[in-house]
Amino acid sequence: MVRNKVALIGSAVILCVCMYLYFPFPDNEMIDARSTFMSFPISNQDGYNMLGIFGSVLFIIAMILLVRGINKYHFRTIVIALFGYTLLPVLLITMYQETLADGIAAISYDGKGTCHFEHVSEDVLNGECNLLLHNRSSEMVSFEIEFLDSFFRDDDIRMESLMNVNGPHSITIEANREKSIQLKELLNLSDVPNHIFGGTSMNIHIKLIDGETTRVL
Structure with a gap:
């Protein structure tokens, strides 16, 4: 052969x-x-x-x-x-x-997270993001989540990253556990230019932050 x-x-x-x-x-x-x-x-x-x-x-x-x-x-x-x-x-x-692995190196993400934004008033949105994270280590892991815009628009309009206005979002996941993360925020965007006025995003990207260590997922 x-x-x-x-x-x-x-x-x-x-x-x-x-x-x-x-x-x-x-x-x-x-x-x-x-x-x-x-x-x-x-x-x-x-x-x-x-x-x-x-x-x-x-x-x-x-x-x-x-x-x-x-x-x-x-x-x-x-x-x-x-x-x-x-x-x-x-x-x-x-x-x-x-x-x-330990710390955020032991965190896995299925990439299927979603964010939904609903118009409330001119510069106010209801934002909700849902994602599933898995701590595969034998120790509890704590970190912060930062939301990243999934793709670059020609007009640089922000979407998922608007959730960071009310951040940082602190998360703790027990050892060898999956955790469904659901974040609901009332977002005041009066000081944020180029933002959306509503919509839904699939397969969102996130950054995990633990002190000086970061991961982009």
Whole structure:
């Protein structure tokens, strides 16, 4: 089945390099991506991301070497490699968080949080955000949450980050526990320019803050 060991080894090495370039820990490297390929941000608010493009090219080269390194089962091998490349970082992060990590390094987020803003008056909104966090360590973790705008609008109108007006929001999660976070705030935005007047946002991004340590999820 193996046709070229050098090609197979080269493919494995290049895939490891690709995974290292944008490994999704401790921060979410895709937060400001506008177009992506696999785990690589091709473009963001500043234009094309050359490192992301370089990583994409490396990934394609790795797939070509993988195909050249085996005699048969090409399609099946590529599918397995794609699944492995996608799932391995998640497994490695989970293993680390459940064994060696402490503090906010042990906090995981499913990325499915939502924020809803309802108009009350000209400069007043009702804001509500819901998200699920998991403390995978064996110790209680306390930290602050800062909300980040999920994407960059051309007119720089603020949305999710409006919840920070009434911040900081302090959270404590017991050891080995999931916690559903629900924050409801009456937001006075009279001193905040370029804000929305209502709406809903899905898959929100957040920053965890513990003293000098931060994580972007």
